[in-house]
Amino acid sequence: MKSPVSASPRYAFRLYVAGESPHSLRAIANLRALCGRIPGGVADVEIVDVLRDPPRALKAGILVTPTLVRLSPGGGEVQRLIGDLGDLSAVAASIGLPESGPGLPTELRSGPRGKPAKPMDTE
């Protein structure tokens, strides 16, 4: 899923997933929700399926899936997060996003620590 690339994207992510496993699908959905919190609403996202391209995963040192790599503008790796990003608030906090934002409606929420995103007006 690729969002339109803006002139200078603030956020760039690479998400490694393993096919269409439950964890992977959740991670994709949660990432989408996260992106919804980005001011400006745009982010550069690349999704890599390790089942289709194992050597790439090895080279990148990706071991568990899903793994989210946050890239700084320019392509270098800034941060890694492992897991299906279920705890959105915590994830948002760790990557410097507001803990809640105008999340897109109808997201898949799950995971033991997943919390539904609150609409902005109630914050």
Next chain:
Amino acid sequence: MGSVRSTGKGLGGRGQWEFSAPNLANSGEMDKAPTGIAGLDEATRGGLPRGRTTLVFGGPGAGKTILALQTLVNAARFGDEPGIFVTFEEQSRQVVANASSFGWNIPELEKRRLFFLDASLDPGVVRAGQFDLQGVLAALSAKVKEMKARRVVFDGLDVLLTLLSDPHAERTELYRIHEWIARSHLTGIVTAKMVSSDPFAQAHYEFAAYMADCALRLVRSHKDGVSERDVSILKYRGSSFSENKVPFVIGPAGLEVAYQQLSGELGLRPSRPTRSPNRRISTGVERLDTMLNGGYFRAASVLLTGLPGTAKSSLSGAFVKAACRRGERALYVTFDGTGDEIVRNLTSIKIMLRSSVESGQLRILSGTSLSDSAEVQLMRITSAILKQRATCVVIDPISALARASDPSTALGVVSRFIHWSKANGVTLLCTSLLTSTDPHAEASGLGISTLCDTWIHLAYVQKGGERNRSLSIVKSRGTGHSNQVRELMLSNEGITLADVYKADGEVLMGTMRWEHEIGQKEDAQRRVSEARIRRIEIEREYEQIRARAALLHSELGLKSVELGAAKEAEQSRVTSEKSREAERRQRRFADFGEPRGGRPPTAAIARPKRRGRELGT
């Protein structure tokens, strides 16, 4: 797949390693993958289950990583089976560096046969939800295909699993790995750190232990400050296995498991053939050879016991010197001093070892035993023997092995060492200190006297204000031997045994012997001269009697002549008496015989003429 033979270089210089399982009492149906670790393949009856998962767990520093890596290295080197090592805990560079001292030449193997995957998670990684291992397994599948790998290790899996939030997730991932290993037709080892002594008490690893086909537990314990390691096979589905806890050491070439089957098969497996060119070899002391009917048997074990100072080290020195003289190589292991001291002390009794040491025929190994366990010391000694290619070995004293371990462990170690020496054709001489003068106290102490073939006891005999050294052979299997107690003499001419000297049923030694010898000589002389005197006396008496007898004999002759004459005289007297009587009667006109009718006596005048003749002139 059947057995794989390879002629790779032996571990630790032990010669050829046969990297195959079939001759190790394999149950037959199950295909096993050898580990190549001495003793472990024996204990598992052939190795680990092929195509299945083996769980190796233990506390920190127990040796799990080394065991797993060594198996992989052996398979790659000798079994032609490439392998992948995935490390979750340490960085792979660290693992390789830690193993560099073993001489496995990992960099060389990494070119084609070994692949290291560093799966340790960066501390900066944020945990943000549930994850699984599909990524890494997918990546590995590709690698397996590329390398044609047959073995895999997941080292430190517990680190990864603790990141998962619940036991359910852990089980899922464990099962995923287990399945992937089987599906990929790999022989897998998973190592995990466990701090409890009983895995089944740990809910975490219950499933792991249940799921795995084979589970090994490594324990490292400290007894009296000495570290001891052992491995137990907790389960092995589908195979028989040794159920006992087996000790192991981490030696110069990796793990060595000291497994010994009851039938006598060895854990430290040698590869040199047993050689026995001469049945007996010299003890170094000629008269002792005679006492033993020729000397020590080759590849026998000899125990020399005695209090300090009873010349055990001297006899040991004589033994190795004799070996060197025969052109053989020897090793003298001492826990009581340095090599130089030994050489110096023995020079004073004319046992010259310096030239043998310099030529390399004899090596003197000084051991310190204070802190090492019996296992570690044994391993050092056997390595030294192989390196020296020694056929005659002295351990002085062997009781040093028991200093750091408990007696039953030490006895087990010594027993294994004796078997190993025998199998390798090494003649072994062990000395042992005694704390009492009763040689049978030794038997209940460390107990090696029952294991050794020959037992010689050295003692002090105190008598008459002197102490002299004595030697006696308490037992010697398979040979007749002298049962005398002999005096052992050390001088600057060497070692020898004195002649046996018994008096009144007791053996005498030293000056008492000398005195007694003198006394005996004098007695003997006296008896001889007494006899001579007696003989002379009798001779004299005999002469006397003979002279007297001669005298009597001549008297006897005279007397018999007298007797003859007297007899004659008597006879003539009788005759004349008879004729006189007849004459008388005639003169009286009596008849000879009975008178008839009574003739008157006057008739006698009438016949004087007739009588005239008889009256004679």
